[in-house]
Amino acid sequence: MNLIKIYKPFKKQQNEQDGNHLNCFVWDSKDVQEIREQYRIVGKIIGSTQESKFHTRILFGTIPLLLNPLEVLLGMEKGWFLLIEDELILCPTQSDLQKFNDKREQDLNNQIKDIIETKRQKDEQFKKKKIEEEEQQTNQSITTTDEGETNQKEKENVNKQKQGKVKKQKKEHVIDETNGSSTSIITNQPTIMTEEKKQKQFQQYLEGTTTVTIYSSIQEASDEGMIKRPGRINRLVGVEEFKKMIKEDDPTGMLWNQYLVFRDLWERGYHLTMGLKFGGTFLAYPGDPILHHSDFIVVVKDFKESFKSNDILFMTRLAINVKKTILLSSFNPNTNSLSYHSISWQGVT
Amino acid sequence: MVMEDSNHYDDDDEDIKPNAKKGDENTIKEWREALYNSKKKCTRGNLSIAEWDESKKLFKVLKPKGKQFESLGHSIKGVLHLYVEEAIYLLEIGVVELIFKGLPLCLQDAYKLFDDQFYSGGFPFYKYQTFLYFRKLGFHLVRYEDSLDYQDDDTTIKSSSSTTTTTTTSKTNNSQQVMILEDEKEDILKRIKFNVGCTNNTTTNGSSTSTTTTNNNNNNNNNNNNNNNNNNNSHDNTDRKCQNWWKEIQNDHSDLDNTNFTPFIDMIDQPDYSQPVINHFQQHLKYLSLKRKEMDTTQEEELKSKYNIKILESKFKSPILPNIIINNNNNAAIAGKGNTTMTTTTTKIERIKNIVSPILQLPNDLNGNQTINSINRKLQLTSQYFIKHEQQQQEQETEQEKSLDGDEKMNDHHHSLSDDYLYIDYNVYKPKGKSFKKSNPGKPDFRIKIYNNFGTSHLVPSFEELALIDQESNGFDTLNTIPLKHFN
Numbered sequence: 001m002n003l004i005k006i007y008k009p010f011k012k013q014q015n016e017q018d019g020n021h022l023n024c025f026v027w028d029s030k031d032v033q034e035i036r037e038q039y040r041i042v043g044k045i046i047g048s049t050q051e052s053k054f055h056t057r058i059l060f061g062t063i064p065l066l067l068n069p070l071e072v073l074l075g076m077e078k079g080w081f082l083l084i085e086d087e088l089i090l091c092p093t094q095s096d097l098q099k100f101n102d103k104r105e106q107d108l109n110n111q112i113k114d115i116i117e118t119k120r121q122k123d124e125q126f127k128k129k130k131i132e133e134e135e136q137q138t139n140q141s142i143t144t145t146d147e148g149e150t151n152q153k154e155k156e157n158v159n160k161q162k163q164g165k166v167k168k169q170k171k172e173h174v175i176d177e178t179n180g181s182s183t184s185i186i187t188n189q190p191t192i193m194t195e196e197k198k199q200k201q202f203q204q205y206l207e208g209t210t211t212v213t214i215y216s217s218i219q220e221a222s223d224e225g226m227i228k229r230p231g232r233i234n235r236l237v238g239v240e241e242f243k244k245m246i247k248e249d250d251p252t253g254m255l256w257n258q259y260l261v262f263r264d265l266w267e268r269g270y271h272l273t274m275g276l277k278f279g280g281t282f283l284a285y286p287g288d289p290i291l292h293h294s295d296f297i298v299v300v301k302d303f304k305e306s307f308k309s310n311d312i313l314f315m316t317r318l319a320i321n322v323k324k325t326i327l328l329s330s331f332n333p334n335t336n337s338l339s340y341h342s343i344s345w346q347g348v349t
Numbered sequence: 350m351v352m353e354d355s356n357h358y359d360d361d362d363e364d365i366k367p368n369a370k371k372g373d374e375n376t377i378k379e380w381r382e383a384l385y386n387s388k389k390k391c392t393r394g395n396l397s398i399a400e401w402d403e404s405k406k407l408f409k410v411l412k413p414k415g416k417q418f419e420s421l422g423h424s425i426k427g428v429l430h431l432y433v434e435e436a437i438y439l440l441e442i443g444v445v446e447l448i449f450k451g452l453p454l455c456l457q458d459a460y461k462l463f464d465d466q467f468y469s470g471g472f473p474f475y476k477y478q479t480f481l482y483f484r485k486l487g488f489h490l491v492r493y494e495d496s497l498d499y500q501d502d503d504t505t506i507k508s509s510s511s512t513t514t515t516t517t518t519s520k521t522n523n524s525q526q527v528m529i530l531e532d533e534k535e536d537i538l539k540r541i542k543f544n545v546g547c548t549n550n551t552t553t554n555g556s557s558t559s560t561t562t563t564n565n566n567n568n569n570n571n572n573n574n575n576n577n578n579n580n581n582n583s584h585d586n587t588d589r590k591c592q593n594w595w596k597e598i599q600n601d602h603s604d605l606d607n608t609n610f611t612p613f614i615d616m617i618d619q620p621d622y623s624q625p626v627i628n629h630f631q632q633h634l635k636y637l638s639l640k641r642k643e644m645d646t647t648q649e650e651e652l653k654s655k656y657n658i659k660i661l662e663s664k665f666k667s668p669i670l671p672n673i674i675i676n677n678n679n680n681a682a683i684a685g686k687g688n689t690t691m692t693t694t695t696t697k698i699e700r701i702k703n704i705v706s707p708i709l710q711l712p713n714d715l716n717g718n719q720t721i722n723s724i725n726r727k728l729q730l731t732s733q734y735f736i737k738h739e740q741q742q743q744e745q746e747t748e749q750e751k752s753l754d755g756d757e758k759m760n761d762h763h764h765s766l767s768d769d770y771l772y773i774d775y776n777v778y779k780p781k782g783k784s785f786k787k788s789n790p791g792k793p794d795f796r797i798k799i800y801n802n803f804g805t806s807h808l809v810p811s812f813e814e815l816a817l818i819d820q821e822s823n824g825f826d827t828l829n830t831i832p833l834k835h836f837n
Binding site: 007009010011020023025027029032033045046047048049050051054055059060061062063064086091092096097100207208209210211212213214215216217218220221288290291 | 373376377379380381383384385386387388389390391392393394396440441442443446450451452453455456457458460461463464473474475478481485801
């Protein structure tokens with residue numbers, strides 16, 4: 001079984017107690033699928049695809065997957081995740097730059113070749129079609145005499161035009177011969193220049209049509225050998241260290257309580273997301289959140305925390321309106337176990 | 350209400366088993382398809398390139414391409430720059446290549462820029478998330494701090510003010526005719542200010558026209574200084590209070606859509622109103638009138654019949670400016686008053702019978718690209734925050750003096766909005782098609798303050814603090830001419 005690499009890009013700021021730096025990212029699509037479908041960890045898909053049919057749907061997206069600290073800790077404890085604190089090395093070496101530039105040029109040239117080949121093929125197909133059509137027309141003209149006369153007239157016209165062109169060219173030649181070689185060079189120069197310009201314009205046009213890929217993860221970029229920044233310093237973070245980090249940011253112990261509830265509900269088979277939408281700490285789904293509505297609004301409280309009767313009223317009243325039930329939960333330090341209370345409101349139609 | 354003790358939770362799997370449906374497989378397939386569609390491709394012709402500027406901590410745009418830059422970026426000394434969040438948003442869409450120390454960034458590397466260690470005084474990631482969310486939905490976001498001092502810094506406006514000075518000279522030569530060239534048309538349209546009252550001066554003397562032209566220049570440089578200046582310069586207007594009838598139109602679009610709409614003017618004296626002055630508005634009308642003359646033969650009849658407009662000739666036949674007043678039974682008397690104060694009216698348009706089509710569409714017919722909204726924005730009826738800004742600066746200076754004196758306790762009691770806790774992050778503009786321009790965004794639809802971990806760790810700001818934010822966000826409206834509803 002492969003460990004899934006998750007990345008922690010942010011370091012703790014001074015005086016920060018938000019736990020903002022504890023968020024981690026998953027940068028591989030396969031891993032995201034595995035996390036979601038095998039391990040039932042939902043996270044939050046942040047990246048956006050370029051395909052327009054997904055633009056209106058918020059739930060559909062690509063990497064990265066954002067994992068909150070609770071999800072990270074669960075995966076670390078279960079032994080699925082490999083937490084990497086990665087750092088951006090600022091300066092690439094000159095050889096790297098050269099490699100990159102060479103790769104870019106190769107890519108560009110290949111693309112241009114492809115474009116030209118496809119154009120040629122299309123032209124050939126077009127020519128074949130034209131020839132076939134002409135053959136058909138000639139066959140028709142043989143059968144009908146009237147059309148044949150008109151065709152002959154057309155042909156004569158074409159011949160006249162050709163002759164005219166030839167005459168013009170001859171005239172130019174004559175002028176050149178009379179004036180001598182020096183002037184002929186001057187007259188010839190602008191025509192050459194225009195051809196060069198045309199070629200340049202054509203090149204620019206071709207380059208404009210070529211594509212540049214923009215990579216979202218480092219892995220993608222390095223797989224294709226495009227972008228490599230040397231000497232990345234990657235530091236592995238263990239479970240205990242991550243727990244320490246959480247406890248540093250959590251003086252009240254609330255986050256730890258949340259984690260205990262989170263782990264317990266996960267082990268009972270629920271998909272869990274953060275419950276900000278409905279004013280709770282978690283939402284518990286019976287299946288994948290794309291396909292199911294959540295059953296419970298989980299509210300985690302401290303064991304000794306008292307709350308007002310009004311609060312219960314708000315919570316239950318809201319929950320019954322969205323067809324959910326409130327699940328109050330807390331960790332009992334005396335018995336070292338979790339206790340749950342679900343409250344439902346009766347009499348609402 | 351029944352409380353159940355579910356301490357011993359049943360482990361029945363029946364409750365938890367997902368109910369499989371027919372459409373489920375498709376949605377999961379689509380979800381996977383979207384997931385694996387992570388690479389972005391952009392044609393070289395449409396790709397814009399930006400480079401990291403280490404000293405400014407901004408991305409300097411080397412090659413801007415595409416529509417995105419109509420609402421993104423800001424220019425520093427004529428060069429377009431992008432904030433980190435804007436640049437990474439563009440990278441996320443796959444429109445830009447961000448070059449960092451010679452190599453282009455991939456998204457994973459780019460996220461590192463949100464790290465505080467690397468980018469001190471940086472932009473936290475959770476703010477980027479909300480920024481991204483709003484941008485994806487089509488909203489336009491402008492940093493609040495930028496909206497405050499945008500008009501001072503932008504060099505393009507200053508340069509264009511020089512062009513308007515040429516127009517003023519042409520005015521003085523022609524004594525009373527205002528000539529507008531085609532090139533200057535757009536410049537003027539960009540900077541039309543809603544300023545009534547200088548019309549008094551134009552009829553009296555040629556010299557007074559020169560005073561108005563000075564006002565023009567002031568308008569171009571500062572939005573709101575012109576209010577002060579005009580109060581000083583204009584002779585008799587200081588006492589008169591003006592109410593803006595555009596405001597009602599702006600607030601209630603539903604009325605305008607109704608064919609039986611009657612624009613009404615509220616004549617309650619508002620003591621706080623300062624004197625608005627039309628300068629560019631006149632020119633705009635002049636331009637419109639020129640255009641109208643061209644249209645006279647062909648389209649005007651249609652327009653008249655369409656909107657049921659009758660054009661009455663007034664007694665004063667001065668060639669300067671027509672004052673278009675939409676007249677109705679309710680406010681005929683009021684409009685008459687307006688005419689007496691503004692003596693230069695030549696024609697007025699009266700709408701008589703039952704209206705055939707709503708006025709809302711009239712600007713569209715006069716000029717293809719215009720809507721009521723765009724006109725309102727161009728008039729900048731509501732974006733006058735300069736006075737407030739000055740006051741802020743003064744306050745800050747006084748605070749600094751106090752702190753220099755050593756009264757630190759005073760500062761503790763006084764909430765300053767520079768605290769991140771109460772600081773407004775963005776002006777947000779709703780997606781309204783083509784009408785948004787970053788150079789002249791107008792009034793924001795709403796403002797946002799982004800909190801991290803909302804609901805868990807942060808307390809909701811108290812009413813006192815909310816009032817401070819309100820004062821900050823809406824203060825300039827109450828201070829200046831137009832009172833606005835709190836848009837929450």
